[in-house]
Amino acid sequence: MMDFLSKTPEPPYYAVIFSSVKSENDTGYGETAERMVSLAADQPGFLGVESVREADGRGITVSYWDSMGAINHWKHHTEHQAVKEKGKSVWYELYAVRIAKVERQRLFSGEEK
Structure with a gap:
């Protein structure tokens, strides 16, 4: 279960x-989503990702980055741009992107008891 949580550094990020x-x-969606995670992981400043999707199609993915510059670099990545356009035209009914600065974190693992 701990593999689900990204191993982020001390804030801020x-x-x-x-x-x-x-x-x-969802034709090709799963494969493309896996490709985007793999591609993002190779980008400078990438720290990790956590993602869940319900059977009814609702989902949340949180990616972690060391800087706004790294986020902007990923935003403008050529392959990512093409996939975002396909997402708008084929895969998503609606979505929201929000960017937040993490200033504090607390981690707990029941395994530490």
């Missing part, structure tokens, strides 16, 4: 929160 409702057309 940034979180990009992507909340979405997926459409019923």
Whole structure:
């Protein structure tokens, strides 16, 4: 279960929160989502990602970055840009992107008892 939580450094760092409702057309969605996570992980400043998706299509993905510059670099990545356009036209009914600066964190693991 601890693998679900990203191993982020001491704050400050940034979180990009992507909340979405997926459409019923999910042709190629899973493979593309995996590709985007893999590609993001190779970007300078990437710290980790946590993601969940419900059976009804609602989902949240939070990616962590060391700076706004790293976030902007990823935002303008060519392959990421193309996938975002496909998301708008095919995969999502709606979504929101929010960026937050993480200033504090507390981590707990029941394994530490």
